[in-house]
Amino acid sequence: MQKICIPKEEFQQRIDKIKEYMTKEQLDVILVYGDEYRKENLRYVSNYWPIFERGALLITTEGEPIVLCAPEGEQVAREMSVWPDVRLVPDFLCVTVPDEIEYPLAKFTSFKSLAAELRSRTGLSRLGIAGMDAMSEALLHNIREAFGCQVVDSNEILFELRKTKSENEIACLREAARIAEAGFRAMMDADLVGKTERYAAGIAEGTARKEGAEAIIFTVFGSGERSARIVGRAENKVIEDGDMLMCAMAVQYEGYVVTCELPFAVGNYGEETRYVLDVLIHAAAAGLPYLKAGVPMKDFVCAVRNYFRDAGLSEYDVYPPLHGIGCAEAESPYPDEKTEDVFREGMTVNTDISLFGLPGGSNRIEEGFVITKDGADSLFPSMRVYYEEWLKNSENK
Template identity: 70%
Template sequence: MKPRISKQEFQNRILKMRKYMEANDIDAILVYGDEYRKENLRYVSNYWPIFERGAMLLGRTLDPIVLCAPEGQKVAEEMSVWPDIRLSPDFLCVTVPDEIDYPLAQYTSFSSLADELREKEKLEKLGIVGKDAMPVDLYEKIKAGFDTELIDCNELLFDLRREKSAEEVECLREAARIADAGFKAMMQSELIGKTELEAAGIAEAAARAEGAEHIIFQIYGSGKRTDRIVGRPTNKIIENGDMIMCALAVQYEGYVATCEMPFAVGEYSEETKYVIDVLVRALKAGQPYLKAGVPMKQFVQAVKQVFYEENLSEYDVYPPLHGIGCAEAESPYPDTETEEVFKAGMTVNTDISLFGLPGGSNRIEEGFVITENGAESLSPFINQCCKEWKVC
């Protein structure tokens, strides 16, 4: 049976939100999401809008209400774990300025939702999750419609999402398995003579066939194009000896795992071997510090020490680790000064990178779940590639 997030898990999240509301004197919380910034809304309701916007409204006693736009109504009914689905005209298609007429839609206004809340409980403070993601005009409509003080509650969801349940870990494990399969299919194909777009298509097709809900992104570059930190695939022809930089981010049941292993096609130059060698050594140097109770800065320092010893610090452009979950990158995102310790149940992704070297630019991305005894890899193929890499 494929892993998924149970109704009980969502109910537990609602209980935690209500405890936060009580502790912080918040009367209700509105969690915003859209097609791109989906992570918080998916986390609390399982709904993921397409084209449009959405939200979930939660009172201290009022059952969750999921808000969507007319085109997304059936999608919301299919996905949402909460049965109360309402339509909002303020969540219509986000890409056009025209007023779109939906004659069959029965809309709910923000003011009527506020009245519904006030019939059962007080509404003096409304928490907002996703203020940083929503348009200013939508925020102003929410403020006017609910006619109450709005409190930024982003930290609530960031905190709740940091440590993962067993169900979340299994969803991430499946996302990583699928990403591994897509990456492996691409890496083991004959790529010389193909365009980057064709090569990227091999990875995406294999991942979809394995059950990918969505390809969040695929970074792709070959040869000199690896210098682009987050470049997209193009019609460039892949040539013998080209370094390949491919990061494949796969979503499964709302959870995102990314895998990436540096490699070259055909004949490896000594310069390219050197880049890969240093990245693999940096990963191996940091990995012992991926353990519950260990300060996060120690992992970062160990990775950066390898680069320092090789006089490559100028090619190291950002921290080598970040959290994963409902977003491809989420908290924690530690640096060399981060005193916070890893906790069992955290899920992280390496992002160990060097950019601008003569042999090419690249990174290693491998997912891990933190345990009391160390870190368990979520990406078996990437893990195998790193273990089997022969240093130059």
Template identity: 55%
Template structure:
């Protein structure tokens, strides 16, 4: 089974400690919950369910994972770190009631930080994920850190997550493989009279059977509903000639790959063909800019210039590329003034879209890893669908069997 080994979590913490030294942080607190799991999963492998969690990283000493009672056993099962403490403030994310856990062996932020202070001097503390915390949790942490300077440390993990290891790339490739399986099932289910929910169900079933850990989203919209941009599947039934916008994100061992390819069910019009051709041309332009040392801004400029030349800029709503990893969309997220360059080990998604166009709304999304020689596709399906479309003007049914 493809996994991130324990040693790699240790290496990540050691790199973070190097950054802590540069920033003069004595302690880092990396927060996560069911909804904003990426940072905590990256440093601990733990993904809370219902509850909250955090990894406390002193500059000297081993990390301490903070969890809540219901998730204690799954925390022990998943965690890369053996030192686990329960915090009452982390129990049950979504309700205001006081929930009693009579057998829980709780500590408090104040007691925890006092214990750490006995072993190492703590003056400056960085918090990663403060933008995802509730006001109450943030206040409880700061109260427990009385006398310390508390600062935003989100940049530390953003930098650390930018370049992926061989193990991370392997997990993303596996997520992309599963996404291909799920998307094929979705395409096979796409018939006149089927509901959007049935297409989504086909993708979910196939993806989980193929080994998905989770499906962060499966967007399906058809006909006029494609203009919703990120529309959830509904009971709307697909009619002949409906364009479908379907995006499938698959999570495997914490890593998320997303694919999307535009298609029409039943009779396709010439104007719909031209619209999909337009997206494919822009996607090809974006891919041509994926190379180590290449400016990320040049990719954005090239796609936007293509859309300007085709007089469709008013339908171009957001940047054509973003990173992927433990979040579905993460850095880099370039615009036309971004100074960053592509480097081997970066993993990115092209995200080529036009919404509100009179001939349809849709996107092409596929995932790549930047290599020393150029790039490698992680999704095989999107490239094959693109090739078939260019050759035949349609999707070959044999691809989805």
């Protein structure tokens, strides 16, 4: 069976598009920064993802890109990166400590020597940085000093390129969703009453790893009264009969992240809890017809929020109900009721339809979709069946 991944040819296409932007903006070099916490841009252009260190990709208008990393991550960089030219820079050492760490076997280069090399290759009057907002002030200062040229923020090019997904990217997202759904289902099917939240989260996370998850980016968890914590962590609280369970698990596969969150309750739950589940599922159904290429993004947002308004629940609706997904768990677009942009074919989005603070408990729906010209294609087919059956049963009551 062929592995689902992004081929090198597609990485080359991304670099070519960036070079077109560089020519248009008169940029000689773009430095794409990343670390373990803000990996998305660097992963997108190189496939490299640092572990507790920093990394970057230097892109010039001529020649192949240069991967920059730190000594402990060198082999990881050589293993993961689609670009073979890997250099070590001392500025990218461990993110979390101020101490100077000695690496006597490392063969370091420097930003200054890199700048001299690039200056001789293509000239160096304007340097673009993608990920400037994720850098420390000290690191940005060192780069400015070493390159000695005009530095501009080039985040927007990466944000724009990442908005629309290729067939390979969508395939990676589908696999991430399959894995996430398998983990979530294993947790839902388990007898959780009397178990701790961490035990329940462990079922989902462990199953996802067994199914091939590259990483669990996060697991948000809360049961009973703790379900009202919008981004709460799983604790040692014991799950009780009738508790609402608010769990969102973000799974990464080949650099692509999908979050699975199906709202549910355990055991013999009451009518107030059932009402919360019911209104969330109906609000999601109200928005679904607007997830379609050519439709203004605000139409989806308004449909969901108007449903909550009509139900008198606006005070529990705490943030917009949709965002993009891809190399980050949440990325552009992140529309609100005023966003004029329209959905484009090939966009991938995640609903984030939530109510927090109701008497019956708090929860949200997170379901990934691929935008097509005919509508929205769910990344979670069995979850979609669950919602459709709920709606059908609700109509028959």
